[in-house]
Structure formats: C-alpha cells, structure tokens
Amino acid sequence: MKQAGSILIVDDNPDILIAVQLLLKQHYQTVITTNNPFDIEQILNEQKIEVILLDMNFNHDAISGQEGFYWLKKILAQDPSIVVVLMTAYGDIQLAVDAIKAGAADFVAKPWKNEQLLASITAAFSHAKDKQQLGKLTRQTQGLNQALSGQKFEFLGKSSAMQRVFDTIEKAAKTDANILITGESGTGKELAAHAIHLASHRSDQAFISLDMGSVSQNLFESELFGHKKGAFTDAKNDRVGRFELANNGSIFLDELGNLPLKQQAALLAALQNRQVTPVGSSKAINVNIRIICATNENLAQAVQEGRFRQDLLYRINTVEIRLPPLRDRLDDIPLLAQYYLEHFSHKYKRVVSITPDDMKALCQYHWPGNVRELAHVIERAVILSDSDILDVCAVVGLDKVEFEGTNNALGGRLLTINEDDAVVNNSEVKNDDDFNLDRVEQRTVRAALKHHQGNVTKAAKALGLTRGAMYRRLEKYDL
Numbered sequence: 286m287k288q289a290g291s292i293l294i295v296d297d298n299p300d301i302l303i304a305v306q307l308l309l310k311q312h313y314q315t316v317i318t319t320n321n322p323f324d325i326e327q328i329l330n331e332q333k334i335e336v337i338l339l340d341m342n343f344n345h346d347a348i349s350g351q352e353g354f355y356w357l358k359k360i361l362a363q364d365p366s367i368v369v370v371l372m373t374a375y376g377d378i379q380l381a382v383d384a385i386k387a388g389a390a391d392f393v394a395k396p397w398k399n400e401q402l403l404a405s406i407t408a409a410f411s412h413a414k415d416k417q418q419l420g421k422l423t424r425q426t427q428g429l430n431q432a433l434s435g436q437k438f439e440f441l442g443k444s445s446a447m448q449r450v451f452d453t454i455e456k457a458a459k460t461d462a463n464i465l466i467t468g469e470s471g472t473g474k475e476l477a478a479h480a481i482h483l484a485s486h487r488s489d490q491a492f493i494s495l496d497m498g499s500v501s502q503n504l505f506e507s508e509l510f511g512h513k514k515g516a517f518t519d520a521k522n523d524r525v526g527r528f529e530l531a532n533n534g535s536i537f538l539d540e541l542g543n544l545p546l547k548q549q550a551a552l553l554a555a556l557q558n559r560q561v562t563p564v565g566s567s568k569a570i571n572v573n574i575r576i577i578c579a580t581n582e583n584l585a586q587a588v589q590e591g592r593f594r595q596d597l598l599y600r601i602n603t604v605e606i607r608l609p610p611l612r613d614r615l616d617d618i619p620l621l622a623q624y625y626l627e628h629f630s631h632k633y634k635r636v637v638s639i640t641p642d643d644m645k646a647l648c649q650y651h652w653p654g655n656v657r658e659l660a661h662v663i664e665r666a667v668i669l670s671d672s673d674i675l676d677v678c679a680v681v682g683l684d685k686v687e688f689e690g691t692n693n694a695l696g697g698r699l700l701t702i703n704e705d706d707a708v709v710n711n712s713e714v715k716n717d718d719d720f721n722l723d724r725v726e727q728r729t730v731r732a733a734l735k736h737h738q739g740n741v742t743k744a745a746k747a748l749g750l751t752r753g754a755m756y757r758r759l760e761k762y763d764l
C-alpha cells in the first residue's frame with residue numbers, strides 16, 4: 286500500500302528521473318520530478334513537499350558537487366522542515382560528510398541499489414515527521430513562554446550606568462556563562478534576565494523562572510527536579526521539574542539569597558553535574574541550560590555570615606551584573622516616565638501628558654521602590670487624574686514638593702515642602718478663621734516641617750512629639 290507523503294526528485298538526467306519516479310511511485314502517494322533546480326522554489330511555494338532527492342551536479346562536467354550544496358542551502362532556507370537526501374555519481378566519503386554537515390539528512394551514491402535508496406527515503410520521511418513535530422512543539426513552547434511570562438515591558442535606560450549594563454548583557458548573553466544579577470527591589474532584575482535570554486542563542490527555547498523565596502522547602506526538589514508518581518503521598522502523577530522544562534533554554538532563579546542551606550546543596554549538585562534526578566527516580570536526566578540568578582541580597586556578606594555557600598556563589602557568578610538604583614540614574618526618569626505614561630494611557634484609554642514641572646519633581650524624588658514604584662506612580666496618576674494634563678505629583682501626593690535625597694522611615698515619603706506648597710495645594714491652610722482641629726494640626730505639622738527643611742526629628746521636637754507620633758501624623762495627613 287502507498288504511504289502518504291510527497292517527494293520531489295531533482296536531477297538533470299531524464300533517465301534517472303524516470304527510473305526513480307517509477308520506483309518511488311510504488312511506495313509514495315505524490316512523486317514529482319524536475320530536471321531544472323530553478324523550479325524548486327516555485328514547486329515548494331505551490332505544494333507541500335516533505336522530502337527532496339537532490340542531484341549534486343547539474344552541469345555535465347561538474348564533479349565538485351558545489352551546485353548540490355548551493356541548492357541544498359536554498360531549500361533549507363525556504364523551508365527548514367524539508368528533509369533533503371543528496372545523490373551523486375561521484376560518491377566519496379568526504380562529500381557525504383560535507384553534505385550532512387550542510388544539513389542534508391543522507392547521501393546516496395549512484396548507481397544506487399533500490400533497497401538502499403528506499404531505506405534512505407523511508408528514513409527521510411520519518412525524519413521529516415520528527416522535524417515537523419519539533420517545529421510544532423517549539424511553536425507551542427514559544428506560545429507558552431509568552432503566556433507564562435505575561436506582559437514584558439521594554440528594558441529601557443539611557444544613562445551611562447544602564448548603557449554599561451546593556452553592554453555587559455550583550456557580551457555575556459552570547460556565551461553560556463552563568464550570570465548573577467544583583468540590585469535593589471524594582472531595579473529590573475527580571476527584565477534583565479529576560480533580556481539576556483532573548484539575546485542568547487537559546488532565545489527560541491524556554492525561559493523558565495522560579496522565585497526561590499516562594500518555593501516551599503518540602504517541595505523544593507520536586508519543583509526543581511520533578512518527581513515520579515508515588516514518590517510521596519501527594520505525587521499522584523509524574524511531574525516534570527523546572528530544570529527539565531528549561532532544557533536547551535534558560536532558567537531564571539530569582540531571590541536566590543532566600544534559599545536555605547540544605548536546598549543550596551541540592552542546587553549546587555544540579556548545577557555542577559548538569560543533571561537532575563526526579564524525586565522517586567534512580568535515573569538522572571541530563572539538562573543543557575543557561576543559569577541566570579538574581580538577588581537583592583549581598584551574597585558575599587551572606588557567605589561571611591554562613592548563610593550562603595561560597596562554592597554555590599562561585600558557581601553562579603561567572604558574570605555579575607549590578608543594576609543601579611533609580612536614584613543613581615536620574616536621567617533615565619523622563620524616558621521611563623514617558624514610556625509608562627504611554628503604556629497606561631493606552632491601557633486606560635486616556636490622552637494625558639506630564640507637565641515639565643511634574644517631570645522635574647519626578648526626577649528629584651529618590652524612588653526607594655525604583656522603577657516599579659515609578660511605574661505604579663504613573664499608573665495611579667493616569668487612573669486618578671481629572672484632566673488631560675496629568676498632575677502626576679498632585680494625584681499621587683508628590684506635588685510641589687522637593688525631596689529628601691535619602692531613604693527615610695516612611696519608605697520614601699516626601700518630607701520637604703516648597704514655599705508655595707501650602708498656597709497651591711491646601712487652600713484651607715491660608716484660612717485664618719478655620720479652627721477645625723484636624724486641619725489646624727495638619728497646618729502646624731506642615732509649617733514645622735517647612736521650618737526645619739523637612740527634617741522630621743527636628744520638626745517633631747519643635748511640635749513636642751515623639752518621632753513615632755510625628756510619623757503617625759505624617760501618615761494621617763498623607764504628608
């Protein structure tokens with residue numbers, strides 16, 4: 286019985302075309318022939334071909350096989366899922382090796398033996414099926430990756446500090462070196478990890494991330510290395526671990542500093558051996574993965590304090606990328622603010638802009654929550670703003686104020702007030718007939734802060750309050 290499948294035979298010798306066609310027609314449903322390799326492109330455009338049997342020499346005096354290589358490359362560029370078997374009368378081992386290296390699946394020497402040719406074509410069809418399946422799986426993986434990774438923002442920065450980061454990413458991404466990304470929360474460590482993956486030769490493969498801080502200790506090995514059905518009470522089915530899921534791609538281990546020592550040992554063994562053994566299995570699985578880790582902890586210090594294994598640190602930090610806090614790259618703020626403004630305007634269907642004054646205020650704030658905080662501030666402002674000119678600072682409580690350059694107990698709340706703040710923002714402050722106790726208190730607290738240039742301790746002392754009582758009032762009045 287004939288098998289489903291379509292094959293194209295390309296040879297300039299009509300006798301060979303007829304002989305091979307007669308042979309293959311007995312076995313395959315569609316057998317097409319051409320004596321002109323320039324027809325290949327059109328034939329492939331017009332119908333689905335799975336296997337091509339391609340002559341290597343189309344000029345009578347040519348024996349180098351170079352033409353065959355030329356057409357082989359063209360075919361694979363047009364449709365990488367096609368499987369090509371090369372044929373030549375001048376079969377020699379070197380040519381066969383070169384043909385396979387160039388992407389051919391097999392090599393048949395003329396004159397051929399029918400059984401050998403048929404065996405080669407059968408294998409080629411099976412190879413074609415695998416290639417198609419692989420292509421389908423790769424597309425599914427890409428789709429899954431996109432779905433799993435959710436929305437990814439662009440990784441932006443024009444400051445020289447960020448330019449250096451991009452530069453290191455570009456260099457390191459091309460290698461398979463393990464990379465450790467450090468930086469405060471919200472500085473973009475996860476975005477950087479994703480950027481590394483996308484710039485690497487693994488970009489078509491999976492990018493699997495795992496927050497080490499949120500994995501329960503009991504399930505750590507199962508989560509990372511997988512488990513076999515029945516390995517423990519809740520193991521109702523086999524489970525593929527994150528390492529195996531990331532095979533051929535990259536794995537991003539976030540919040541690594543939170544990992545207990547016992548789990549660090551298991552992780553180190555997996556990284557050293559590039560092998561994982563699912564819980565309940567005795568068979569190790571080889572994994573080929575790029576490791577990217579991130580932490581906002583000082584791991585060198587954690588090593589000194591005995592909380593982190595030195596050998597694990599050396600294993601993961603072949604290249605270290607430090608993401609600078611946003612307050613150290615203020616010239617990135619307009620770019621980021623504008624980017625998130627456009628993003629959230631689109632999301633919430635608003636047409637809004639930021640005034641130059643507000644942009645200036647954003648650039649002066651010290652952003653303890655880094656880019657994440659900036660993005661949230663802009664989002665809140667877009668949602669809450671009444672007018673098209675986005676009064677970012679007013680909406681989110683940063684308006685017409687200057688900012689202390691250091692972190693403070695309020696997690697970055699603004700403490701210094703401009704001359705005209707009370708006038709513009711709080712009309713009641715100017716009202717001498719307003720005896721409402723809360724408003725009087727608010728006014729007095731503001732005045733004390735202003736008098737002491739935002740120094741909370743001095744203002745609290747002047748008001749006769751403890752620092753705790755002062756902070757409660759700052760919270761209460763959203764100062």
Ligand SMILES: Nc1ncnc2c1ncn2[C@@H]1O[C@H](COP(=O)(O)OP(=O)(O)OP(=O)(O)O)[C@@H](O)[C@H]1O
Binds near residue numbers: 439471475621
């Ligand atoms: N350079 C940047 N360009 C654009 N967006 C950024 C940039 N850096 C960070 N962000 C945004 O800030 C938010 C936090 O980024 P990300 O999760 O990568 O930070 P992180 O350092 O991994 O934080 P954490 O340590 O808390 O996990 C995300 O919404 C991200 O898109």
